[in-house]
Amino acid sequence: xxxxxxxxxxxxxxxxxxxxxxxxxxxxxxxxxxxxxxxxxxxxxxxxxxxxxxxxxxxxxxxxxxxxxxxxxxxxxxxxxxxxxxxxxxxxxxxxxxxxxxxxxxxxxxxxxxxxxxxxxxxxxxxxxxxxxxxxxxxxxxxxxxxxxxxxxxxxxxxxxxxxxxxxxxxxxxxxxxxxxxxxxxxxxxxxxxxxxxxxxxxxxxxxxxxxxxxxxxxxxxxxxxxxxxxxxxxxxxxxxxxxxxxxxxxxxxxxxxxxxxxxxxxxxxxxxxxxxxxxxxxxxxxxxxxxxxxxxxxxxxxxxxxxxxxxxxxxxxxxxxxxxxxxxxxxxxxxxxxxxxxxxxxxxxxxxxxxxxxxxxxxxxxxxxxxxxxxxxxxxxxxxxxxxxxxxxxxxxxxxxxxxxxxxxxxxxxxxxxxxxxxxxxxxxxxxxxxxxxxxxxxxxxxxxxxxxxxxxxxxxxxxxxxxxxxxxxxxxxxxxxxxx
Numbered sequence: 001x002x003x004x005x006x007x008x009x010x011x012x013x014x015x016x017x018x019x020x021x022x023x024x025x026x027x028x029x030x031x032x033x034x035x036x037x038x039x040x041x042x043x044x045x046x047x048x049x050x051x052x053x054x055x056x057x058x059x060x061x062x063x064x065x066x067x068x069x070x071x072x073x074x075x076x077x078x079x080x081x082x083x084x085x086x087x088x089x090x091x092x093x094x095x096x097x098x099x100x101x102x103x104x105x106x107x108x109x110x111x112x113x114x115x116x117x118x119x120x121x122x123x124x125x126x127x128x129x130x131x132x133x134x135x136x137x138x139x140x141x142x143x144x145x146x147x148x149x150x151x152x153x154x155x156x157x158x159x160x161x162x163x164x165x166x167x168x169x170x171x172x173x174x175x176x177x178x179x180x181x182x183x184x185x186x187x188x189x190x191x192x193x194x195x196x197x198x199x200x201x202x203x204x205x206x207x208x209x210x211x212x213x214x215x216x217x218x219x220x221x222x223x224x225x226x227x228x229x230x231x232x233x234x235x236x237x238x239x240x241x242x243x244x245x246x247x248x249x250x251x252x253x254x255x256x257x258x259x260x261x262x263x264x265x266x267x268x269x270x271x272x273x274x275x276x277x278x279x280x281x282x283x284x285x286x287x288x289x290x291x292x293x294x295x296x297x298x299x300x301x302x303x304x305x306x307x308x309x310x311x312x313x314x315x316x317x318x319x320x321x322x323x324x325x326x327x328x329x330x331x332x333x334x335x336x337x338x339x340x341x342x343x344x345x346x347x348x349x350x351x352x353x354x355x356x357x358x359x360x361x362x363x364x365x366x367x368x369x370x371x372x373x374x375x376x377x378x379x380x381x382x383x384x385x386x387x388x389x390x391x392x393x394x395x396x397x398x399x400x401x402x403x404x405x406x407x408x409x410x411x412x413x414x415x416x417x418x419x420x421x422x423x424x425x426x427x428x429x430x431x432x433x434x435x436x437x438x439x440x441x442x443x444x445x446x447x448x449x450x451x452x453x454x455x456x457x458x459x460x461x462x463x464x465x466x467x468x469x470x471x472x473x474x475x476x477x478x479x480x481x482x483x484x485x486x
Contacts, residue, residue: 024052024060028361035357036064043486045350046235046243047082049343051264052362056276056337058268067232067345069243086231087221087261088343089248090328091321094260095188096270096288099136099305100211101195101203103284110198113287113304117190120197124169124190130177132194135187136304137292141173144184146254147451147472148481149347150236151247151324152416159252165189174449181292181300182450185257188305192256203256215273221261223323224251230261234325236347239403239484240436240467241428246325246347258323264343271332271339274317289317289334312366322347329355338362348485388444388456396458396469397442399482404439406430414480421482429484437463453480460484 024032036048047065051058063082071077105111111119111132118127126141134140145168146155168186175182192203199206204222212220221229227248236246262270272278277285291308292300301309306317314335321328329351330341340362342354359366395412402408406426410418439462446457451472458469465486472481 029060031361032060032358033062033064035361036062036354039350039353039357040065043348043350043353044237044243045344045346045348045354047232047345048350048354049082049084049086049088049264050354050358051084051268051339051341052358053268053272053339054337056272058265058272061263061265061268063264069233069235071245080231082232082345084265085219085263087219087229087263087266088232088328088345089223089230089234089258089261089321089323089326090267090330090343091254091258091323091326092185093267093319093321093328093330093341094254094256094258095305096274096319097207097211097260097305098188098191098195098203098256099288100280101207102132102136102191103280103287103304104210105195105198107281107284111194117194120194121169121190124166125171126173126177130173132191133292133304134177135191135194137300137302138181138183138187139178139292139294139300140184140187141175141177141180141182142169142184142186142190143171143174144182144186144451145189146185147453147455148416149322149470149483150420150481151249153419154416155249155253155324156247158250161189161252161255162193164252165193171452174452176295178295181294181302182448184451185254188257189255195256211279215269215279217262217266217269219263219266223248223259223261224255226261227251232326232345234323234345234347236325237485238425238428238432240432240486243346244424244428248324248326254323258321264341267330267341267343268339271330271341274332275334275337275339289315314363314366320351327351331355333363333366336363386447388447390444392456392471392473393442393444393458396460396471396482397439400433400439400442400460400469400484403429404433412479413482414474414478417479417482433462433484436465436467442469 046069047067049063052060061084063084065082066079067082067086068080070079113133114131116128117124117130121127130140195203195206234246235243237243288304289308290303294300306319308317316333318331326345328343332339340355340358342351344350408421441461443459445459448455453472453474456471460467460469468485470483471479474480
């Protein structure tokens with residue numbers, strides 16, 4: 001499950017008018033629709049469901065592209081245009097809803113954020129040190145059971161949440177609780193189990209009775225039980241190959257951390273409930289948006305289920321999400337009372353560029369302030385570039401050169417990665433990488449621990465294009481992931 005960075009000012013600097021009124025004017029609508037067309041063309045995204053809210057109201061929703069693509073073969077599938085009324089899976093944006101349930105229980109005196117998880121699960125690793133707050137801020141140290149950015153074989157079979165979490169929460173911690181921030185879906189699955197222990201209800205039932213229904217959120221689907229109601233199909237692309245149907249994870253895998261789907265207008269209503277504090281007490285919202293401070297005093301930039309940052313004096317909360325075939329991005333400008341989100345039906349870039357394209361239209365003062373305060377080159381004090389072991393980039397280069405020819409050394413891969421690289425996938429890599437010409441350089445750009453593996457990113461520069469490569473490497477050196485994206 002990919003995690004996009006929290007809200008970032010990565011936009012083209014333009015000078016449109018400020019969105020003063022609640023309704024969009026024709027000029028802004030034209031700019032937005034032109035921007036979405038460009039994002040779809042640049043990224044190959046089949047559809048974007050876009051929403052904007054301001055002043056307590058949803059002021060814009062529109063879907064672009066196709067919810068279902070035409071397919072020819074043994075069975076013919078007609079293309080279906082996307083509609084803003086369609087529910088899209090929102091992935092990890094669902095974590096905010098789980099956090100709200102925990103905060104409601106704290107308000108009612110049923111638990112405290114600083115209660116240890118050992119109160120309910122005494123046999124979990126360091127259960128008396130890890131708190132509920134650590135779970136909701138990703139500072140527990142529990143390893144992520146789902147870091148991969150593709151559907152692995154295990155996820156195609158239903159599982160019980162407690163069975164899943166017992167396996168992962170009894171492993172050694174990746175770090176001492178509260179000392180580091182590391183994204184882990186394990187945390188929110190465990191939070192959902194705690195909600196069930198405290199209330200005696202299924203997580204779904206408590207969420208619907210105490211959050212979805214009181215806020216009158218329409219069209220929300222639980223992917224554990226309602227997936228047959230989805231009208232949108234998710235897709236994936238292998239390297240630069242054609243879009244192909246993706247596999248949505250089976251029930252149980254994302255119950256508390258990524259299990260919701262909803263129309264874009266409903267997500268906007270949820271965002272406005274955060275801005276206007278209509279469900280929880282003010283103190284609870286303060287807890288939700290307050291970034292966790294690590295034991296060394298550094299800011300994690302993550303609250304309870306939300307990224308939380310201040311940019312140019314403005315407070316933003318945001319989150320992205322991914323499940324099989326779907327990626328989303330959601331941004332709330334708290335001080336300006338503006339929320340905007342993009343829901344897409346492809347595993348890959350699309351959602352983040354879509355929301356970034358809205359910033360100069362909706363928040364020009366932020367863009368202009370960023371432009372005015374930018375440091376001069378001679379005044380900048382950039383940190384030293386990290387030094388990486390070049391053998392990893394060389395391995396990536398060797399694999400890419402082989403894939404250009406349609407070959408792959410499967411001994412380098414785990415069973416999961418070999419599942420991903422079936423005959424069709426290898427064919428897509430070959431047919432899409434060959435036209436790019438000679439592979440000139442591969443440069444590693446980042447490295448971090450997640451899910452007990454090392455996650456690395458690379459820029460692969462071909463004669464005709466530069467592509468992004470992401471890998472996960474296990475302790476035995478085998479690759480659990482090898483993905484290429486534009």
